[in-house]
Each structure stands twice: as structure tokens, then as C-alpha cells.
Amino acid sequence: MRDEDLKNQEKMIVVRKVGADEYSLIEISSGDIHEFREKGIGDVRNGTIILRPVELVYLSITGYRVIVDGNEMNVDELIKDVKNPHALTVYLDMRKRGYFIKPVTNGPVDFLVWDKGKSPVNSSPRYMIKIVTEGLGIQVMELLNVLKYSESMGAQLVLALVSSEGVITYYKAFTFKPVKGG
Structure with missing residues (x-):
């Protein structure tokens, strides 16, 4: 294949649904797997890359053709698998702002976030996001x-307050330890 043909080749990802909100990566456009790891997309489990619905929506929005169980899915179809629309709003907002963000499936927080320019491969998350819904x-x-959990993990807790209109306001949360003496 000529270099020009490679440039014109469509970006594509093929996955198989393996759980309520998990997809196992079967095939991806050449070279993209390293890029995914660098951007914090997907988790490696038993030698397989597992993707979440918000990640598939993001990939679709950024130009990937997404094939799920043999069927091509558009953004609207992929969004139907996202259980928490506020999580999708926060995920896409943080990606748009240039942060690398990973969904957390089991834990007290919703997302891990790395400082801009820091790779999820060789650094720890700087922030943990907890979504708080207005009302x-x-x-x-x-x-x-x-808060105790995030501080014990060495990360700053950020509360993402999502309004009923989908507007997000971020608040850093921390414990205050007064200095003794004076």
C-alpha cells in the first residue's frame, strides 16, 4: 500500500459486547492501539483491551467507524448504551479541554483524570472526578x-456539578488542616 493510500484509509474499530457496559477490542486501524494507551482510552484485562460506552461515543465523534458485534453503529446508537448521560457530558467536556480521562467502573469516583500533557501510561492521575447531579x-x-479516598490515592477530588440543562461546573474539594500554634 502506498503512503497516500494509508492516509486515506478510514479509521475503524471493531468490538464485541462482553458485558452490560463493556466492549472487547477485536480490531483497530493500524498503529492506533499505542495512541489509545497514551490517551488513556481502554483498559487492558487478560491481554484484551476493554472499552466503555463513553469511550466508543468519543471515538465515533472523533472520526472512527465503530463496528459492534458486526454492525456499524453511529453516535446516536452508541449513546443509547451510556447509562449515565451526565458521565458522557463530563467525559466529552474533559476530552475537549485536553485532559486524558478514564471511566472508573467500581469505586467511589466516576473518572480518573491526568494533567494536560501527562501520559496515563507512565504517570498517576492528578484528579478524581465525582459527578453530582443538580437537585x-x-x-x-x-x-x-x-474525599478521603481520593486524598489517600494522592489525587485531588473534583466535583462535577451537572445542571439539569447539562451545564457543568467543576469544584475542587479538599480537607482543611489548621496549623497549630501561632
Whole structure:
């Protein structure tokens, strides 16, 4: 294949649904797997890359043809598999701002986020995001537990308050330790 043919080749990703909100990577356009790892897209599990619905939506928006179980899916079809639309809003907003962000499936936070320019491959996340929906809020004890968790992991907790209109406001949360003496 000539270089020109490679440039014109469509970006494509082929996945198989393996769980309620997990997809196993079967095939990807050549060379993109390293780029995915550098950008924090997907998790490696048992030698297979697992993708989440928000990641597939993002890939579709950025120009990938997404094939799920043999059927090509457009953005609207992929969005139907996203259980929390606020999570998609936050994920896409952080990607647009230039951050690398990974969904967390089991844990007190919703996302891990790396500083701009830091690779998820060889650095730790700088922030942990907890989504708070307008009108629902968060209980104080839950907030304290999430805060304690993020600080124990060496990350800054960020609350993503999502309004009913989908507007996101980010708040950094931290514990205040007064200095003794004076």
C-alpha cells in the first residue's frame, strides 16, 4: 500500500459486547492501539483491551467507524448504551479541554483524570472526578468518604456539578488542616 493510500484509509474499530457496559477490542486501524494507551482510552484485562460506552461515543465523534458485534453503529446508537448521560457530558467536556480521562467502573469516583500533557501510561492521575447531579446532591458522609479516598490515592477530588440543562461546573474539594500554634 502506498503512503497516500494509508492516509486515506478510514479509521475503524471493531468490538464485541462482553458485558452490560463493556466492549472487547477485536480490531483497530493500524498503529492506533499505542495512541489509545497514551490517551488513556481502554483498559487492558487478560491481554484484551476493554472499552466503555463513553469511550466508543468519543471515538465515533472523533472520526472512527465503530463496528459492534458486526454492525456499524453511529453516535446516536452508541449513546443509547451510556447509562449515565451526565458521565458522557463530563467525559466529552474533559476530552475537549485536553485532559486524558478514564471511566472508573467500581469505586467511589466516576473518572480518573491526568494533567494536560501527562501520559496515563507512565504517570498517576492528578484528579478524581465525582459527578453530582443538580437537585440530587450528595450526602455529607458520602462526600467525606470520597474525599478521603481520593486524598489517600494522592489525587485531588473534583466535583462535577451537572445542571439539569447539562451545564457543568467543576469544584475542587479538599480537607482543611489548621496549623497549630501561632
